[in-house]
Structures are given as C-alpha cells and as structure tokens.
Amino acid sequence: MSSSTSAVLRPQQNRDTAFFWEGTAAGELRVQTCNACGTLRHPPGPSCPECLALDRGHVVVSGRGTVFSYVVHRHPPVPGKELPILIALVELEEGPRMLGELVDVADDEVEIGMPVQVELRRVDDDLTLPTWRRA
Known part of the structure; x- marks a missing residue:
C-alpha cells in the first residue's frame, strides 16, 4: 500500500x-x-x-438524491484530505439518508435541496468510497 x-x-x-x-x-x-x-x-x-x-x-439504489444538510469541515486536519472538506447528508431518491464527501463544488455554492449523484472513487484495491457531486 x-x-x-x-x-x-x-x-x-x-x-x-x-x-x-x-x-x-x-x-x-x-x-x-x-x-x-x-x-x-x-x-x-x-x-x-x-x-x-x-x-x-x-x-x-439509483445513487441520485438531494443535499438534506451539510457542513464545511475546516479544522482539524484529516489524513489524506485537503481542507476544507464538504460533508453532505444526502437524501436518496429511495428515502434513506447517507453521509459523504461532496466534491467539485465550492463551499459557497452548496444549497439545501441541490440535486447530487453518487460517484464511486477507488482509493486502492481494498477501498472504494462513495462521494457526491452536483447532478
């Protein structure tokens, strides 16, 4: 590794x-x-x-949803990540809510209700993480 x-x-x-x-x-x-x-x-x-x-x-599930809530993580540092990090609580079309990093969106562009789509990012052979991007 x-x-x-x-x-x-x-x-x-x-x-x-x-x-x-x-x-x-x-x-x-x-x-x-x-x-x-x-x-x-x-x-x-x-x-x-x-x-x-x-x-x-x-x-x-479809991997489609909307931003239900979010936070902008500015401190403390997170290993392997560059700050700030956007963490979104996404309400899936199917109903459940799921936390994940919101990528390729500036922190001042995020809105409650914003449509998002999952993107599965491969970290290595053992880990693929779900992240969210604007739909």
Whole structure:
C-alpha cells in the first residue's frame, strides 16, 4: 500500500457493512433492506429499526438524491484530505439518508435541496468510497 493511500482514514468494515463495501467495489450503491417489512435503512445494522426482524438483505439504489444538510469541515486536519472538506447528508431518491464527501463544488455554492449523484472513487484495491457531486 502506498503512503498516499495508507494515510486515508479507512471506514470500519464488518459483517453488517460487508455488502455495502462489496457493492462500492463492484460499482453499485447498496442500501440495506429488511426482508420482513421492506424498510430501507442506512447505515446498516443487525436488526430492522421498524419491525426488529433480523432478516436483512440489500437493494441497489439509483445513487441520485438531494443535499438534506451539510457542513464545511475546516479544522482539524484529516489524513489524506485537503481542507476544507464538504460533508453532505444526502437524501436518496429511495428515502434513506447517507453521509459523504461532496466534491467539485465550492463551499459557497452548496444549497439545501441541490440535486447530487453518487460517484464511486477507488482509493486502492481494498477501498472504494462513495462521494457526491452536483447532478
């Protein structure tokens, strides 16, 4: 692993999130679904927050959404990133909300309700991160 990718903060991957990271590596944005009641949820977890069932699956979503909220991260420094960083809470067309970096947009251009599209950025052989860009 090169020093440029080893400096990147890496998300936790476990049995609850494996499907998500396998999806990003395959070029898909996946959201967990409850096989019992159909509820979509993110972040993924072991049981459904609606019906408490443990029967979970996933669906591939469109990757389209709108900015629900955002922050401009100016400090402290983040390994592997240049400040400022825009972090958006995106409401997906399918309903769930997902956090991620908003790229190629100036911090004074971001607006609540702005349409965005996911872009899956490959960091290295083991990590592909979802980022968001203006649609």
